[in-house]
Amino acid sequence: MRATILYGPTDVRSETIDDPQIERPTDAIIRLSATCVCGSDLWNYRGIQDTPQPTPFGHEYCGIVEEVGSEVRNIKPGQFVIGSFFASDNTCPNCEAGYQSSCVHRELVRGAQAELMRVPLADGTLVATPEVPDAKYIPSLLAASDVLGTGWFAAVAANVQPGQTVAVVGDGAVGLLGVLSAAQLGATRIIAMSRHESRQKLAQEFGATDIVAERGDDGVASIKEMTGGIGADAVLECVGTSDSMQQAIGSIRPGGFIGYVGVPHGVNVDFQQTFFAHAGLLGGPAPVRRFLPDLIDLILHDKIDPGKVFDLELPLDQVAEGYAAMDERRAIKTLLRP
Amino acid sequence: MRATILYGPTDVRSETIDDPQIERPTDAIIRLSATCVCGSDLWNYRGIQDTPQPTPFGHEYCGIVEEVGSEVRNIKPGQFVIGSFFASDNTCPNCEAGYQSSCVHRELVRGAQAELMRVPLADGTLVATPEVPDAKYIPSLLAASDVLGTGWFAAVAANVQPGQTVAVVGDGAVGLLGVLSAAQLGATRIIAMSRHESRQKLAQEFGATDIVAERGDDGVASIKEMTGGIGADAVLECVGTSDSMQQAIGSIRPGGFIGYVGVPHGVNVDFQQTFFAHAGLLGGPAPVRRFLPDLIDLILHDKIDPGKVFDLELPLDQVAEGYAAMDERRAIKTLLRP
Numbered sequence A, B: 001m002r003a004t005i006l007y008g009p010t011d012v013r014s015e016t017i018d019d020p021q022i023e024r025p026t027d028a029i030i031r032l033s034a035t036c037v038c039g040s041d042l043w044n045y046r047g048i049q050d051t052p053q054p055t056p057f058g059h060e061y062c063g064i065v066e067e068v069g070s071e072v073r074n075i076k077p078g079q080f081v082i083g084s085f086f087a088s089d090n091t092c093p094n095c096e097a098g099y100q101s102s103c104v105h106r107e108l109v110r111g112a113q114a115e116l117m118r119v120p121l122a123d124g125t126l127v128a129t130p131e132v133p134d135a136k137y138i139p140s141l142l143a144a145s146d147v148l149g150t151g152w153f154a155a156v157a158a159n160v161q162p163g164q165t166v167a168v169v170g171d172g173a174v175g176l177l178g179v180l181s182a183a184q185l186g187a188t189r190i191i192a193m194s195r196h197e198s199r200q201k202l203a204q205e206f207g208a209t210d211i212v213a214e215r216g217d218d219g220v221a222s223i224k225e226m227t228g229g230i231g232a233d234a235v236l237e238c239v240g241t242s243d244s245m246q247q248a249i250g251s252i253r254p255g256g257f258i259g260y261v262g263v264p265h266g267v268n269v270d271f272q273q274t275f276f277a278h279a280g281l282l283g284g285p286a287p288v289r290r291f292l293p294d295l296i297d298l299i300l301h302d303k304i305d306p307g308k309v310f311d312l313e314l315p316l317d318q319v320a321e322g323y324a325a326m327d328e329r330r331a332i333k334t335l336l337r338p
Helices: A041-045 A135-144 A147-157 A173-184 A197-206 A216-226 A242-251 A271-276 A288-300 A316-327 B041-045 B135-144 B147-157 B173-184 B197-206 B216-226 B242-251 B271-276 B288-300 B316-327
Strands: A002-008 A011-016 A028-036 A061-068 A080-083 A116-119 A165-169 A189-193 A210-212 A232-237 A252-260 A268-270 A280-283 A312-315 A334-337 B002-008 B011-016 B028-036 B061-068 B080-083 B116-119 B165-169 B189-193 B210-212 B232-237 B252-260 B268-270 B280-283 B312-315 B334-337
Touching (some): A002 A041, A080 A135, A080 A288, A147 A173, A147 A288, A173 A232, A216 A242, A280 B271, A316 A334, B011 B316, B028 B080, B061 B116, B061 B135, B080 B135, B135 B147, B165 B242, B173 B189, B173 B197, B173 B232, B312 B316
Parallel strands (some): A165 A189, A232 A252, A312 A334, B165 B232, B252 B280
Antiparallel strands (some): A028 A116, A028 A334, A268 B268, A280 B280, B028 B116, B028 B334
């Protein structure tokens, strides 16, 4: 089958490798309907995070179940399923608390930018749709696999409540879907921080009421000015750099929460700063599994259309261009068709 | 009047200075019934935090109103009042959100280790008891001024819920009263981290069900072992050092909150750590004003006896010994009688 292998910085290749096999009785093999390139893949693609050896890449997926292991009870061949980047048993105390991405048996799912993939802990990890969905829903269901679930977690972690003012730091796919999530959770004023016209436009389609193009101290000053000097009720930090976290800490009102979902890279904060800001913080790898049933339901009932974040669609074997386009910010997010 | 002046590291003196005066029409002057030495005073006393010039010290107080400014409406001479270390108007958006210690007009209250003191923004800052209380309640009402209110905030910030398992890092007065607060909020298992027998005993009187004497990795391992490998539902971080924060982050379950109220000194955390731990964080200078009415009520109805944290009582002019005893950990907390 065709699969995507990352060799090292900017060296990503579409290659033919062996089909995946059931390795453990709790595994499933799925045939991808679509997959995509994640902003977090770029940390490796750019060499900011090491890729020690050629690695099958990709962790966003939806598709049809081909085969299941002997201990899989609920997931069946022929079903259309969506899962997320951490496989989870969905029964341990952390899963029961809604933190499936901290499952005591969690496993990183890899190799999704391919025709077929193996998903561990299939019963806990995968959520099946009631029936095989119309093809028009595929991009949105694929978005639920990571970027929508992650943006949603940012909004939940930031404790977004109806009527609130929410600031969103980051205009990548996660930030844009953080805007959508905040709107769904009832925020009435959503300030998207973006300096890119096409992303500003999409943010507005997703529910942003205001745009702040300034960054750093100027960005903080704008948010403060828009909130009577107090700060936003909730902030979604969807980047993971020191600058973006400073933006978030500067923008939150005392007692408000920052939901941070960009994998932090070099973010060291002196806790005197968060202490005197009364800045609440909750983040981490999104427990997408917690939200998948509701998100699938919203998508299939046409309440949300998160698939709009895909502004480039390519055949799977052109994956290298998909990475390059996102790296150069020519595309927000690349969908790949096997 | 007698007052306490900090000159520099380990140099604290009881001196005669001019009586305080009403400076602004929103001020009140109160005659202290009792005052005390705070763990945070020791940061200066030890020279860890600079004291640029001789400074009137102390910020915990209760007593009888002597005089009020022309714009003070609710607080009246003769009332017994309690306030906290930040004066607040109690009407701004941050006060209304319950973060009076981030009041847009906040002012640090100083000079409480004295016979008389000036309290700014008296109407917003001070809470009067229904009548002048019996002398036996004075230590507990004084504790409400800071250490009880701060321990309570730690428990509220950590989102302690009935039935939960709570770990408390720090066995100073704030940590011990964090134990009491967690018990009042319904925690059923409260693990006090302490290696001092007298403090362990007081923690148990306040509601601790378990004691962990180990620190560092061993302390974390103990908490994990006691919680089935998952971690505590809530952690109260009541110290403010790098070690204590690491203890807290290591001990919290994914999705649980750390309420941190020890003023952080040199606490720099790589956010990858809190991210992958799913560790929630909320802290800051405690908005004691939010809790004062309820705390006073609990004290005057004999539901709680936080005054037990005072294990040394001295006349005001022996304040130097009060500091030394706490610095050398001979005393948990020193009460001073003017």
